[in-house]
Amino acid sequence: RDEVVMSELPRRRMMLLVNPQSGKGQALSLYNSQIQKMLxxxxxxxxxxxxxxxxxxxxxxxxxxxxAQWDALVIMSGDGLLFEVINGLLERPDWEEAIRxxxxxxxxxxxxxxxxxxxHYSGSTPVSSEELLTSCGFLLCKGLVSRMDLVSVHLISGPRVFSFLSLAWGFVADVDIESEKYRHVxxxxxxxxxxxxxASLRVYRGRLAYLPASLDKCKDQPNQTSSLWPASKMYSFSNDNGCPIPEQNSCHSNNSVKVTRSENGLHRNIPQNPPGPQDSLLPPLDQPVPSNWVVVPEEDFVLVLxxxxxxxxxxxxxxxxxxxxxxxxxxxxVKAGTSRAALLRLFLAMEKGAHLTTNCQHLVHAKVRALRLEPHSPKGIITVDGEVVEYGPVQAQVHRGLARLITG
Ligand code: ADP
Ligand code: MG
Structure with missing residues (x-):
């Protein structure tokens, strides 16, 4: 019965967004030379x-x-354009559906x-440049949909932003932004x-605190995947029968939908403002962090990532x-006190993901659900997914599997 209904729907498709200015300015020509044919x-x-x-x-x-008109949104650009798309989806009144x-x-x-x-997650050996594009094109055609974590990031003024990749301060953020002038390479x-x-290594002063994952009750569950394409390739995919709906567990803080009892006794969902999930792990930025958070004793850093x-x-x-x-x-x-040579070794090792085994005494790694960073230096750069955001106190919490990504 479902198949009859599906085949009567207009054929749906992907929207492929290309940023012609990204990278060396060749995204469009790469689309024309490689992706169009592949798709x-x-x-x-x-x-x-x-x-x-x-x-x-x-x-x-x-x-x-x-x-209803699209099966997927494909972003052909750097990470910056995806950042825009994710935040646009979560700014919609129907964000819960949109982010799926x-x-x-x-x-x-x-x-x-x-x-x-x-x-990397596909298990293939590392590649770069056009080989990476070919690999991602191939994974896209396979159309396996997985859940992806998003992190909600609060800045001192202005609305929060949603991040899928990184939050950086210090060395990494400075490199990211300063290196934009070398975009042509x-x-x-x-x-x-x-x-x-x-060459101009410096120390960044501030306070860092976090909620260790081990203290949070969120249970680890394996990712569920589903195919974007039905066996018949009839584009009958929908969020209801194709992709797993987020059964958000308690620590997902899906509190943005309030369940109330209506007059006829049925439960109704009343969305609250503003759009997006509630950040139940975060106190207001001007209040101290909860007592179960770890406050890092050091206040001099080379980087926080x-x-x-x-x-x-x-x-x-x-x-x-x-x-x-x-x-x-x-x-x-990375705590202050590390040498230039040690830091260079760290970044060289990072190419293979071996930096945690370089025995760098100044590097600390923690798995956390939420964090707060309060820079003390009057000026500086903080980046979210490689984009500059307001400099100042910032805090963030993870929302497990909130988005959907085609991973092949
Ligand atoms: P890159 O990895 O080369 O920096 P991004 O995808 O991160 O590529 O894009 C860089 C910036 O360009 C992002 O902030 C994005 O919002 C912006 N952008 C998107 N489309 C355009 C456009 N047509 N012209 C200029 N900037 C754009
Ligand atoms: Mg992760």
């Missing part, structure tokens, strides 16, 4: 949308996207960390930027044991 051969219908400016994609998915839209990433930028992570911009920053996926860049395996929806923030920090 055609795999019989994947898609509509190309070329972004015209920053926040174009964010506004499009927030204000104009008809969820399967997303996919095709590396077209200079910071392709999520694409590298997806490739592609992914190598981070290597160049690291060497430049090492929170990762939720494996790769920080195409060739930086920063969180080797991270999984797409492990519900964990992998928190790393």
């Amino acid at each position: 055609h051969e795999a019989d994947v219908l898609h509509t190309l949308v070329i972004t015209e400016r920053q926040n174009h994609a964010r506004e499009l998915v927030r204000d104009k996207l008809d969820l 839209m399967p997303l996919a990433i095709l590396p077209g930028g200079s910071g392709n960390a999520l694409a590298a992570s997806v490739h 592609g992914a190598a911009r981070f290597t160049v930027g690291t060497l430049v920053r090492l 929170a990762m939720y996926q494996s790769h920080l860049a195409e060739d930086l395996l920063a969180a080797p044991d991270s999984a797409l929806d492990d519900g964990l923030i992998h928190l790393f920090y």
